[in-house]
Amino acid sequence: MSRPTLFALQVLVAVVGIVLWQVLSTVPVFGKILLPPFFFSNPLDVFSQIVKWFSSGVIWKHLGITLTESLLAFVIGSAGGVLVGFWFARQPLVAAVFDPYVKMVNALPRVVLAPIFALWLGLGIWSKVALGVTLVFFIVFFNVYQGVKEVSRTVLDNGRMLGMSERQLMRHVYWPSALSWMFSSLHTSVGFAVVGAVVGEYLGSAAGLGYLIQQAEGVFDVAGVFAGMFVLSAFVILIDFGVTLVERRLLVWRPTVDGRG
């Protein structure tokens, strides 16, 4: 299928969806409105809410806060994941000792940590960053751990036979292998950084997209909730697009297995 046709079809899905939503929430069918505006709002109201946010400029502050939180969570979580992942993979004893605890913490639904973080770090951005970090850390950690452990035996032997010292093996073999695993999970970890930020905001904050949605919900402003959701989706898609660009640059040496990106 050609690109323009595909794009046209994709747009068509959106148009049909929005039109259906608008019609069903405003025009009575057999004397009954199928999507009561109180619960479902309607596309026009949602759209005008989004326009209002952007024209008045209030949204930028919230977007900025969420973006900052996500980025911090991603950077800190990744750095921690890489370091600990490397450490565990190179020190099997440490890994064996900590294994049950890592599993235990990872099994915990991270949302329940939000109140603790709010208590420890306050309602500012750091409690959200912390929540995001707990999500990002484990993804990166497991990938790096795997990446270092599953370095091909042959490639490793080859490095040794070429005369590499432990340090050179680290730099030329383990490190690139670990990074490639980390980058392959980039979409997931960036996504989780955003999830951490938004959920944290939703559960208690004074700014951010999660806060906007939570506020709207608090006053039964369904149009506001939907508007927040749409802005959030667009925000995540933009970030994901950025990740794809970065990934394409960093993983040129990899064969493309899937058609993603």
Add this chain to the structure above:
Amino acid sequence: MSTPTAVALEDAKVAFRLGDGRVYTAVEKAHLTVAQGEFVAIVGPTGCGKSTLLNVAAGLLKPAAGNVRIFDRPLAGLNRDAGYLFQADALFPWKTALDNVAIGLEVQGTPRSEALPRAQQWLTSVGLGAFAGRYPHMLSGGQRKRVALAQVLIRDPKILLMDEPFGPLDAQTRQVMGNLLLDLWSADRKAVLFVTHDLEEAIALADRVVIMSAGPSSRIIGDWRVGLPRPRDIFEVRLDKEFHALHREIWSVLKDEVMKGYAQSTQAAEAV
């Protein structure tokens, strides 16, 4: 007056501890020498431990008994005089062909600015001058072997250890690679220990062909000198009368081992 010995395995025995605690003896009392400038091929049925023997010579494996001497010095740790060409893909997938070749020099402390032009020269001499910027996954199997060959040879090792290096390649590419190897080798005649299961390849390439018995506890059971004149062309040499005579002679010994090895591998499968 004899040429110095590059590799000497003296009654080397290789054993592994299996998961259930039993000890599996892969190679028993292997005695093998490779003189400087000599091209020796080891041939044996699958699973006879010929790669194991190569790993012992490389220092990747420690023999359970016996000695390994490299240029008359006992080998401790990795064999620093040897370059190793692996059967499986061993290139660094995250490095371009050029960087893969250059790394052999960079590891020794050669500055990158000096290593890169020399790597480019080596890529050209294995016929890949135009592929310097490609990553391994963008190269064919034969091209990857060429890069691997350049990666090993750029370090100018005194000994070349090759573990069925052309095994994964198709028949034609193997012959082309064989000729390339002979060309490069004839320039400075390193000592070569070349493991293969292909008797024809062994005779066509080597000065001496060593036959191993079927495993476990396999031993070296034959040692033939190949008198075919050099320089050789692998395509032509196979038509030579002497080649055929030698092939028949060695095959008569090897055949029994191949059948034994086959029988054992099927029995082992039935036992499981």
